[in-house]
Amino acid sequence: MNFDELFGNFPTLTITGLEQGAIYALVALGYTLVYGVLRLINFAHSEVFMVGTFATLWTWQFLGYDQNSAAPAFGPLLVAIIAGLLVAAAASALTAVTVELVAYRPLRRRNAPPLAFLITAIGASFVLAESFGIGTERAPFGMPTLIPQETLFTVFGAGVTNLQMLILGITLVMMVGLDQFVNRSRLGRGIRAVAQDADTAALMGVNKNRVILLVFVLGGIMAGVGALLWDVRYGFTKFNIGFLLGLKAFAAAVLGGIGNLRGALLGGLLLGLAENYAAGLFGGEWKDFTGFVLLIVLLMFRPTGLLGESLGRARA
Amino acid sequence: MLLEINDLTLLYGRIQALHGISLTVNEGEVVALIGANGAGKTTTMRAISGLRPVASGSIVFDGTDVTRMRADLRVVRGIGQAPEGRGVFPGMSVVENLEMGAYTRRDKGGIADDLKMVMDLFPRLAERRKQAGGTLSGGEQQMLAVGRALMARPRLLLLDEPSMGLAPKLIQQIFEIITRINEQGTTILLVEQNAQQALSRAHRGYVLETGRIVKEGTGRDLLHDPAVKEAYLGVA
Numbered sequence: 001m002n003f004d005e006l007f008g009n010f011p012t013l014t015i016t017g018l019e020q021g022a023i024y025a026l027v028a029l030g031y032t033l034v035y036g037v038l039r040l041i042n043f044a045h046s047e048v049f050m051v052g053t054f055a056t057l058w059t060w061q062f063l064g065y066d067q068n069s070a071a072p073a074f075g076p077l078l079v080a081i082i083a084g085l086l087v088a089a090a091a092s093a094l095t096a097v098t099v100e101l102v103a104y105r106p107l108r109r110r111n112a113p114p115l116a117f118l119i120t121a122i123g124a125s126f127v128l129a130e131s132f133g134i135g136t137e138r139a140p141f142g143m144p145t146l147i148p149q150e151t152l153f154t155v156f157g158a159g160v161t162n163l164q165m166l167i168l169g170i171t172l173v174m175m176v177g178l179d180q181f182v183n184r185s186r187l188g189r190g191i192r193a194v195a196q197d198a199d200t201a202a203l204m205g206v207n208k209n210r211v212i213l214l215v216f217v218l219g220g221i222m223a224g225v226g227a228l229l230w231d232v233r234y235g236f237t238k239f240n241i242g243f244l245l246g247l248k249a250f251a252a253a254v255l256g257g258i259g260n261l262r263g264a265l266l267g268g269l270l271l272g273l274a275e276n277y278a279a280g281l282f283g284g285e286w287k288d289f290t291g292f293v294l295l296i297v298l299l300m301f302r303p304t305g306l307l308g309e310s311l312g313r314a315r316a
Numbered sequence: 317m318l319l320e321i322n323d324l325t326l327l328y329g330r331i332q333a334l335h336g337i338s339l340t341v342n343e344g345e346v347v348a349l350i351g352a353n354g355a356g357k358t359t360t361m362r363a364i365s366g367l368r369p370v371a372s373g374s375i376v377f378d379g380t381d382v383t384r385m386r387a388d389l390r391v392v393r394g395i396g397q398a399p400e401g402r403g404v405f406p407g408m409s410v411v412e413n414l415e416m417g418a419y420t421r422r423d424k425g426g427i428a429d430d431l432k433m434v435m436d437l438f439p440r441l442a443e444r445r446k447q448a449g450g451t452l453s454g455g456e457q458q459m460l461a462v463g464r465a466l467m468a469r470p471r472l473l474l475l476d477e478p479s480m481g482l483a484p485k486l487i488q489q490i491f492e493i494i495t496r497i498n499e500q501g502t503t504i505l506l507v508e509q510n511a512q513q514a515l516s517r518a519h520r521g522y523v524l525e526t527g528r529i530v531k532e533g534t535g536r537d538l539l540h541d542p543a544v545k546e547a548y549l550g551v552a
Contacts (some may be wrong), residue, residue: 205420
């Protein structure tokens with residue numbers, strides 16, 4: 001065990017952990033929102049994320065950037081980022097809604113048992129991943145370098161880069177926005193009502209199917225934003241990119257307490273931190289191992305996750 | 317006629333829960349539906365509000381056939397319900413719960429007025445306005461459920477066992493409030509095990525036994541009916 005590495009690089013590991021954790025958190029929200037309302041693990045959500053990574057890439061290619069492009073000036077860069085965010089969020093939301101309409105709603109109408117939903121979710125995930133696999137010949141795609149990494153300032157000797165600030169900043173804005181929407185708006189209240197008691201929500205005049213659709217849209221938007229941040233940070237995508245990331249985001253959602261929005265943020269950040277500290281302590285190959293060991297150990301002591309279950313029981 | 321139910325049957329899986337129920341509720345009335353546990357009272361309510369699909373028969377509300385209409389659309393039409401077991405949203409505050417009652421309404425001013433009206437009706441709720449619904453006592457949750465149903469300004473209010481689990485003093489109070497709501501112009505269909513209170517407050521009543529209506533009449537007649545007395549009022 002390399003304690004020198006852990007303690008010597010602690011600030012850097014922390015910042016990297018938060019940065020990765022932020023992306024986990026954004027994707028985790030989709031699992032948690034859908035679970036909160038439907039008590040369903042939407043395994044196809046990893047592909048909702050994957051579609052977002054490609055949507056971003058294609059948007060940038062459409063705008064004329066490729067891997068050899070020089071980094072754009074601030075104005076065009078802003079355009080590329082905003083366009084990427086909008087298209088990725090839209091594409092991911094559309095994918096999520098399609099999965100709901102094609103794979104889940106028909107089962108609900110027939111009162112299918114939970115196991116049928118689980119299998120359908122896994123099936124939808126494979127169909128989406130494989131269709132992209134076939135369409136892209138299973139090749140990895142590099143992203144244009146729109147933002148060259150640059151250290152902005154140092155905290156306790158750790159350099160904080162412009163990318164890290166961008167990722168943390170956008171994640172924070174998205175989280176606060178979603179939290180406000182769910183807790184303050186009329187539609188958000190409808191989501192919480194269905195999550196807490198679907199039958200009574202119907203007696204209040206809440207259209208359950210519309211709430212469910214909304215939840216898929218919101219989860220998709222969050223995953224699409226996470227996908228763009230992933231592209232900016234890791235610089236490539238592939239048809240199966242969603243698999244491991246989706247599992248980790250799901251783990252993060254469970255860690256924080258599935259069905260709980262703030263839990264998804266907490267779980268994502270904790271998972272990112274734990275992975276990076278473990279990488280410092282044991283070496284990078286232990287990263288994925290640690291995340292899931294953490295999950296199992298934590299669930300032994302707190303089976304409902306850190307902040308507990310439910311979209312509304314403890315105010316989102 | 318505000319509500320007209322014709323020959324309604326309903327199945328739970330293979331078990332028939334309702335065997336052709338017919339009943340009517342006129343505008344301005346309080347109608348009581350009494351019966352023992354498992355007679356089908358709550359099932360009838362859930363059929364009227366649209367939470368359970370019916371097998372055959374029809375439900376006509378204010379001239380419109382709503383038999384196959386989605387539950388949330390029936391609320392828009394004017395059917396409000398305080399469900400059995402109260403159905404308070406546990407993670408929402410008292411005020412948020414009440415505002416959920418007005419979910420389909422857009423008239424902010426009217427909603428604020430009604431919020432005040434409900435708080436006046438149930439001062440206990442005003443004291444606990446910020447408290448989460450799940451932390452209220454049973455009686456408070458019952459008041460919240462009734463108040464929340466009123467927030468929709470329903471034309472027909474379905475009350476499912478509003479006195480269940482309440483202390484005698486509170487039972488008296490909740491029935492007084494029901495009478496007052498009715499006097500202010502809301503039509504009420506009331507399901508109750510407390511037949512004495514229900515029938516003495518109702519204009520008319522129906523007696524339900526194993527999914528069938530076995531008797532109907534004015535509240536007073538049923539109250540003095542020997543068979544009803546013996547079966548539901550605990551008087552031999």
